[in-house]
Amino acid sequence: MAESRPPGALEVALCGNPNTGKTTLYNQLTGARAHVGNYPGITVDRRVGEHTCANDSQWRVHDLPGTYSLTAHSPEEEIAHQALTGRLDGPAPDVVVVVLDASNLARNLLLLLQVAELGCPAVAALNMMDAAQAAGLAVDLPGLRQQFGCPFVAMVARTGQGLLELEQAVQQVAAQPELGRVTPTLWSPAVLQTLEQIRQLHPLLADAPPGELLWWLAADRLVADHLQPGLGSLLHAQVPRQPQADGDVRRLLVHERYARIDAALAETVRRTRPQQRSSSDRVDDVLLHPVAGVALFLVAMGLLFQAVFAWATPVADGVGELMAALSAQVQQWLPDNLLRDVLIDGVLAGVGGTLVFLPQILILFAGIALLEDSGYLSRAAFLVDRLMARAGLPGKAFVPLLSSHACAVPGILAARTMADPRDRLLTVLIAPLMSCSARLPVYTLVTAAVFSGSAPLLGFLSVGGLIVAGMYILGFLLALVAAAVFRRTLIPGQGAPLLLEMPPYRWPRPRNVLRVLWDRGIDFTIQTGATIVALTVVLWALMTFPRQGLADHERAALTATAHATAAAHTPERAKAEAAIQARDAQVRLENSLAGQLGKVIEPAIQPLGFDWRIGIGLVGSLAAREVLVPVMAQIYGRGSQGDVDDAFAADVGGAMAKAGALTPLSGLSLMVFFAVAMQCFNTLATIARETRSWRWALFALTYLNGAAWLLSFVVYQTGRALGYT
Amino acid sequence: MLYQELEPVGDNAQSAARPAAVQLTLATLAVGTAATVQAVQLWDSLGDRLVELGLTPGAPIEVLRRGLFGGPVQVRIRDFALSVNRLQAQAIQVRAEAVRG
CATH class of the missing domain: 1.10.287 (Helix Hairpins)
Structure with a gap:
């Protein structure tokens, strides 16, 4: 409505209950070439598209959110009401098409009456007539028109059947609005x-x-x-x-x-044969079965998690290699100067840092779209509702929290499947506590360095493995505690009580799934990506300036020593020169703003058992937690390696342990810190984007890092009090 | 079980202290029993929503299944399946249809 309005185009709004095929009709009308956006302030999708009728007249089609009513008990209903009464950001629509599920007319007609009461000329589109007929329902269309007064059109939006009749009815009502007036109800x-x-x-x-x-x-x-x-x-x-x-x-x-x-329905709808149990009911007997249903649920969630956790990795690695190749190209094209550095280590690193999440996000959303489109997501919520309710969480929070174990970024995006904004906020705030895969290299670094020598418990349980498992449990338990606390303080109330319509099972429509992937992918890449790139550039600057490496005389002295001890063109000489390079990088990092920051925060992190070197690592790991490993490698002169694998992490950890920077106690404290803290600005940017507010993002940053500091402090100081070092 | 709740029998020692008929709710209605809605005793917007979804007095309703561990209750109302949680179910008063067989 804010965009330019073609002269003479009809404003047509689509309105209807959820699961009536309203969006399918919308896609049929507009060819899905839609402008997709969000309503201001809330994550309710907003779609506006153009439709050209068979007789060349033009419509602007507004797809209003699916609602059961217009009494404004939810943001969706508020939006629908405002749009229908011209209060949103444009005029009231010329004609409202109320999409009705033909097999479930009573509840759908309630919405038609409410739309009509607002004074909107209406056309009722009886969708999914094929399913209604298959279920043995005979609907008397002229009878319905007589009862309610507005045109009724039978449709199958999926196949486009009835579209022409709908066009004609809408045009007639647009020309003569009184044809679309619903007869008022006779009130008591x-x-x-x-x-x-x-x-x-x-x-x-x-x-x-x-x-x-x-x-x-x-x-x-x-x-x-x-x-x-x-x-x-x-x-x-x-x-x-x-x-x-x-x-x-x-x-x-x-x-x-x-x-x-x-x-009215008693006069107009007739059953041609007695009602039978639908196929959805029979499928539910299995999928909602206390034993079989739960088992299948675990299998489905296991597959989804496996897909996000493991199957996305090769693609993400491919993205990483592509970005590395691109960086190498840029390195060749441009002269060695600051511009090249900021392009490679700031902008390209940020773009890569955004794109690397895409495989996970797309796989997760493909999974969720399949679950949602098929109707299973509501069943899954039914199965886990009781379990989640104990923590004050809705059943639908399960999928976002599960996927946050792979990465909080897609997990937070998945919270969009929850209708209630308070449930969404709560889930988003605790999602970063799930131990994500980026924490693993850090856990490996510590366990390899300080726990690999410990004798296995009971002969077969590795101490390191147990501690890593403990970190997963710690994050999960803290999430439950945080949820319970927020429910009593910041986000009061019980959240949206479970009130689900269980839609009939349907085959997922590939086009719908692809649409969701496209919308989510574009939205994340552009909106969240912009923030990630900006933050990456800032971090690059922190770790680069003031570019103070080895002083000339130090470099000269080191070079002289190297020349004296190793002849030219020997492997020894090359090794010695690499060592000088590593030393130079080490000094640069120590002198950089990030290095100075590490020293500034040392008093704050010393009680946790961390020195200023780890402080620099904490600053560097803002880009992604696993960046701790290469940063520590640089500080401890272990060289650089593009791909952080277990062996590299173990090597760096070993160097830290040898230097005395990492003891079993400070290592444990470091793991606890990483398990709880939010150090990942990709997550920060995603929270800001999804909650539409930096306030909540900063709140999450504060509470998570505060809790991390406190827990590490308790671990380290208790350990010391017990006599460990 | 259902009919005991409806009409406490005389030889039950507690029956005198109880109200004449125990109010049946969705939380106590047996799975598969045909019933009609009497009233939604939730007087907030959630209760309004349940009524708008079709739980009006006299509307036929049937419990399809219950979730695990006192989980949600799935009902059929006006030709669709709806889940409500236990607290809501306790506030939805129903009347069982005439005893069959």
């Missing part, structure tokens, strides 16, 4: 009395049409207050709730609409 005296009563309460309501009065009466108090300050509170004070079955007027509004709908 109790309702009519209340409407007259509230009419006197506010000038805004004095001349409002009855439908608008109905909306204000039923609307959520806070939302109404937001639209018209004080009005929601006034209405709730003047018309209080009456907690008796038939005494509450807001309930009566719904009861009476359903009474009308039930009466």
Whole structure:
């Protein structure tokens, strides 16, 4: 609506319950060449597209969020209501197409009545007529039109059947809006009395049409207050709730609409054969079975995790190699200067650092899209709801938290499957506590350095392995504690109570899955990637300036020694020269801003058992936790290696242990710190993007790093008090 | 079990202290029993949502299955499957249809 409006184009809004095929219809109309964005402030997808009818007239199609009602109990409903009444950022639509699931008409018709009450000319699109007929339902279309007054069109949006009829009906209603007027419901005296009563309460309501009065009466108090300050509170004070079955007027509004709908359906919908258990019911008997269902759930989640954790690695490695090759090219093309350095180590490293997440994100979202599109995600939430509820988490938080064990970035993005913004926020805040794969090189460094010599417990349990497992458990338990604390403080309430429609199982549509992948991939690469690149450049600058390596006389002295001890063109000489290079890099890093920062923070991290060298490593690991390994390698003169593998991590750890910087106790403290702290600015950027606020991102940074410091402090100081070093 | 709850029998020593008929809710309704909704005794926006989803007085309802360990309850209402958690289920009062057989 904010974009340019082609002259004469009809504004057509699509409205409907979730799972009615509304988006399928939208894709049919617009060819899915949609402008996809988000509504301001919330992650509710917003789609606007163009449609050219068979007779060349133009529509602008607005795909409103799927809702069961318009009384504004959720952000989706608030958006839908605002769009339908022209309060969002454009005019009210000329025609509203209410998409109805033909096999589930009663609940769908409730929304049609609410849309009509807002004064919108409506066309009812009875979608999935094929499924309804297959289930033995015979629907009398002219009868429905007679009952409700607006056009009813039978459709199968998936195949495009009925599209032409829909075009004609919409155009007729656009030309003569009264054709799209739904006959008003005959309200009981109790309702009519209340409407007259509230009419006197506010000038805004004095001349409002009855439908608008109905909306204000039923609307959520806070939302109404937001639209018209004080009005929601006034209405709730003047018309209080009456907690008796038939005494509450807001309930009566719904009861009476359903009474009308039930009466109309009794005349117009007939079963051609007795109702049978659907195939979805039979599939549910297995997939929701207490034993078989749980087992299959574990298999499905195991596969999903395996895919994100392991199958993405070769692709991510490929991305890494590609970026390395690109860097090498740039290195050849450009002269050795600062511009080249910032391009390679700042910009390209940041782009690579973004793209390296893409395989995981795409694989995870392909998995989630399959689960969601098939209808299984709701079943999975049903199975784990009780378990998750104990921590104050909704069942749907399971998938984001599970995938965060591979990487918090895709995990946080997966939180979008949760409808309630508070549930989403809670999940996003605790997701970084899951031990991700980037922590493993750090764990390897420490365990190889200080625990590899320990005798196995009970003869076969490696101490290092046990400690690493302990880190996973630590992160998970802390997440539960954090969730419980936030539920009682920052994000009060129980979260969205489980209230799920279990959609019938459907074959996932490849086009839908690809769409999700495309949207998510582009959004992450561009929006989050920009922040990651900027932060990478800043970190590069910190670790580079003021570019002070070996002083000339030191270099000369070292070179002279090398020349004296090793003849030219021998392997010894090359080794000696490499050693000088390593020493130079070491000095540069120590003198850099990051190096100075490491020294500045030393007093803060000394109580955890870390010296300033580890401090530099902590600064460097902001890019990604595993960067600790190459940074420590540089500091301890162990050279550089593009690919951080276990052997390299063990070698660096060994050097640290030999230098006395790493003891079993300080090593344990370092592992605990890494297990809890949020040092990864990719996660930070993702949280900022997903919560639409740097405030929450900084909050996560503060609470996680505060907790990390505290726990490491306790570990190190307790250990010392017990006599360990 | 269901019918005992509906009509406590006389020789039950506790029955005198109890109300004449124990109110049946979705939390106590046996799986597979046909019933109708009586009232949604949740007077917040969640209760409103349940009513908007079709749990109006008189609407036929059936418990399809229950989740593990006191988990959610899946019901069929107005031709679709809906899950509600146990707390909500306890607030949804139902009336079982006439005893069959």
